[in-house]
Amino acid sequence: MKIRAALAALLATGLVALAQAAEPVVIKFSHVVADDTPKGKGAARFKELAEQYTQGAVKVEVYANSTLYKDKEEMEALQLGAVQMIAPSLAKFGPLGVKTFEVFDLPYIFDTAADLHKVTAGPLGKKMLASLEPKGIKGLAFWDNGFKSFSANRPLRAPADFKGLKLRIQSSKVLEAQMRALGALPQVMAFSEVYQALQTGVVDGTENPHSNLYTQKMHEVQKHVTLSDHGYLGYGVITNRKFWEGLDPTLRGQLEKALADATEFANGIAQEENQKAIDAVRASGKTEVYALTADERKALKKALLPVHEEMASRIGKETIEAVYQETGFDPSKF
Numbered sequence: 001m002k003i004r005a006a007l008a009a010l011l012a013t014g015l016v017a018l019a020q021a022a023e024p025v026v027i028k029f030s031h032v033v034a035d036d037t038p039k040g041k042g043a044a045r046f047k048e049l050a051e052q053y054t055q056g057a058v059k060v061e062v063y064a065n066s067t068l069y070k071d072k073e074e075m076e077a078l079q080l081g082a083v084q085m086i087a088p089s090l091a092k093f094g095p096l097g098v099k100t101f102e103v104f105d106l107p108y109i110f111d112t113a114a115d116l117h118k119v120t121a122g123p124l125g126k127k128m129l130a131s132l133e134p135k136g137i138k139g140l141a142f143w144d145n146g147f148k149s150f151s152a153n154r155p156l157r158a159p160a161d162f163k164g165l166k167l168r169i170q171s172s173k174v175l176e177a178q179m180r181a182l183g184a185l186p187q188v189m190a191f192s193e194v195y196q197a198l199q200t201g202v203v204d205g206t207e208n209p210h211s212n213l214y215t216q217k218m219h220e221v222q223k224h225v226t227l228s229d230h231g232y233l234g235y236g237v238i239t240n241r242k243f244w245e246g247l248d249p250t251l252r253g254q255l256e257k258a259l260a261d262a263t264e265f266a267n268g269i270a271q272e273e274n275q276k277a278i279d280a281v282r283a284s285g286k287t288e289v290y291a292l293t294a295d296e297r298k299a300l301k302k303a304l305l306p307v308h309e310e311m312a313s314r315i316g317k318e319t320i321e322a323v324y325q326e327t328g329f330d331p332s333k334f
């Protein structure tokens with residue numbers, strides 16, 4: 001009898017253990033943009049591949065549009081382990097105290113996406129991701145969005161047009177300096193609040209890649225968009241370090257593969273998604289989309305380049321120079 005009871009107990013424990021083993025590992029992936037954006041689509045692809053490669057041992061829950069957390073809270077939630085993955089814009093690493101990332105916010109530091117990729121795919125990018133570790137963060141990949149345009153309810157063609165405008169920015173000292181260099185008044189605000197702030201006139205304008213502008217319907221409350229390409233907005237895909245290192249190594253390898261494939265996908269569609277978005281903005285007829293002439297572009301660039309020098313002591317001169325070297329950018333040419 002005793003043996004039978006012991007066997008039953010053993011069986012019960014075994015069944016519980018089995019049931020536990022079968023419970024999928026849940027990855028909550030939180031982000032602030034719409035599903036229909038390069039980041040939103042990248043997250044959806046990662047979910048699909050992660051679940052497929054791990055044969056269901058991992059379940060990815062994607063929360064778009066700030067449904068779980070807004071900008072700053074998202075980073076804290078990741079560090080606390082309340083979510084396992086996020087992909088904040090590179091601007092959002094500065095406020096975390098990792099100032100080298102602010103180099104990505106410098107106006108006109110990248111002429112093309114290919115220049116940016118020289119940095120993100122090279123040793124500098126790797127070093128930057130690794131520098132997040134003391135913050136309890138494991139940097140996994142860089143995802144593209146695109147170059148930013150300015151928008152407002154008045155045409156923005158020359159630096160003088162920006163004077164006195166309240167322009168929303170992400171929380172970034174570099175973006176603050178950028179707006180001030182144009183005589184504008186930078187207003188830090190969470191992404192999820194921008195549409196309403198534009199609609200009610202709390203701010204006059206903003207900057208963002210077209211996919212963000214269009215999917216948040218900002219063009220419905222902004223009469224003018226200038227194709228300024230004055231700065232780059234992309235993402236760092238990151239995870240909670242303790243969570244990641246605690247994963248079974250086989251599972252982690254499968255997730256790394258899923259992320260590598262999702263990264264290739266996301267970076268492959270970003271440019272096209274932004275093109276489609278600006279085409280849709282044009283087609284809406286609600287906003288005038290203006291392409292700067294070569295001279296206007298030069299004037300804007302001239303007004304903004306001093307921000308590099310101004311921010312050098314903050315970001316680190318060696319980081320800025322390392323980027324110049326990687327891309328061949330020569331500020332003395334302007």
Ligand code: LMR
Binds near residue numbers: 191208212
């Ligand atoms: C913003 O706050 O403007 C962007 O970082 C939003 C995003 O994640 O693309």
